[in-house]
Amino acid sequence: FSSGFDDFIKLIKKDNIDSYIVSEGFDFYIDIILNSNGYNNIERISNKAVYKNNRIQPEFPYKGLGCGKCSNCKGYHIRKLTGPRQSSLFIGDGHSDIHGARSADIVFAKSFLKEDLQKSGRHHFDYFDFHDIITRWQELSKRRVFTVSEKIMFCRASKEKHEKFESLWQNGDVMKNVGYPNGLSWNRRQYDDFWDSLNRRNFMLFSIENVNGEFMGEAKLSFPDEKNICSHDVKLLPDFQGKGFGKEAWLTLIELSQRRWPNAEFSVTPAADNHAAIKLYETLGFESDGI
Numbered sequence: 001f002s003s004g005f006d007d008f009i010k011l012i013k014k015d016n017i018d019s020y021i022v023s024e025g026f027d028f029y030i031d032i033i034l035n036s037n038g039y040n041n042i043e044r045i046s047n048k049a050v051y052k053n054n055r056i057q058p059e060f061p062y063k064g065l066g067c068g069k070c071s072n073c074k075g076y077h078i079r080k081l082t083g084p085r086q087s088s089l090f091i092g093d094g095h096s097d098i099h100g101a102r103s104a105d106i107v108f109a110k111s112f113l114k115e116d117l118q119k120s121g122r123h124h125f126d127y128f129d130f131h132d133i134i135t136r137w138q139e140l141s142k143r144r145v146f147t148v149s150e151k152i153m154f155c156r157a158s159k160e161k162h163e164k165f166e167s168l169w170q171n172g173d174v175m176k177n178v179g180y181p182n183g184l185s186w187n188r189r190q191y192d193d194f195w196d197s198l199n200r201r202n203f204m205l206f207s208i209e210n211v212n213g214e215f216m217g218e219a220k221l222s223f224p225d226e227k228n229i230c231s232h233d234v235k236l237l238p239d240f241q242g243k244g245f246g247k248e249a250w251l252t253l254i255e256l257s258q259r260r261w262p263n264a265e266f267s268v269t270p271a272a273d274n275h276a277a278i279k280l281y282e283t284l285g286f287e288s289d290g291i
Helices: 005-014 027-036 074-081 095-103 111-120 130-142 159-169 172-178 188-200 245-260 275-283
Strands: 020-026 043-052 055-059 089-092 106-109 145-148 152-156 203-210 215-222 233-236
Touching (some): 027 043, 074 089, 074 095, 089 095, 095 106, 106 111, 106 130, 130 145, 145 245, 152 245, 159 203, 172 233, 215 245, 245 275
Parallel strands (some): 089 106
Antiparallel strands (some): 215 233
16 A cells, blocks of 8 residues: 555544445455455445456446446446435545546546546646645645646635625625626625535536635536526626636536536526627537527
């Protein structure tokens, strides 16, 4: 086991995070390694080896699932295990980790996996051992980071950030294109009712922050409706508009959505005179439906 692994397992257990070892190897030798090091409580997902007629016979219970090429596609398990409101953290280094990394929300990579992700432009954190991961994870956890791109982070809408969201919604320059040129004129009770019901709504709300933790705006990850359509949304404070952050936030939202609902479609409803937004949506591949 890599240096710091035991401390890392203790840390995520303390944070009530479920942990899994997903491997294209076989159960019998993985279990020997886990049990001999006292990690028999970590769930293992792997191929199997059955001893029959004096021979070891391999079995592949997950073959054909996911990409259809891996004997045990890690991307399939990441997507299956991650609920819509959950974030997935993946750690890997090899060829068999590619699909798992592409399906996760936060990735730590080294060796071949790091090289592959660099070529594809997929964001990841470098690491040498688990001590590096612990240090970075403590920073991410403190900020309640859900997913990361090159320039921005999506963070859960914690109570400490409610005031920043409310300031965003009260900004007329931000809200004018959604029908509130003077900002959202809610009273305190309306805001409190909204925050109390947030976890029961059919979307997740994130603060968009830069690497320094500066609040830039919001991103809304909308769950598919009865027509299997997602209506995501991004709002940025004026100081961060026109600098590429909106496009990066939208790409991050689309990736989050595709990992959770690969068959869902997206719909946006910009104001007819919001030419900047329309141009952005067109560059992202949206097409006008004539309305």
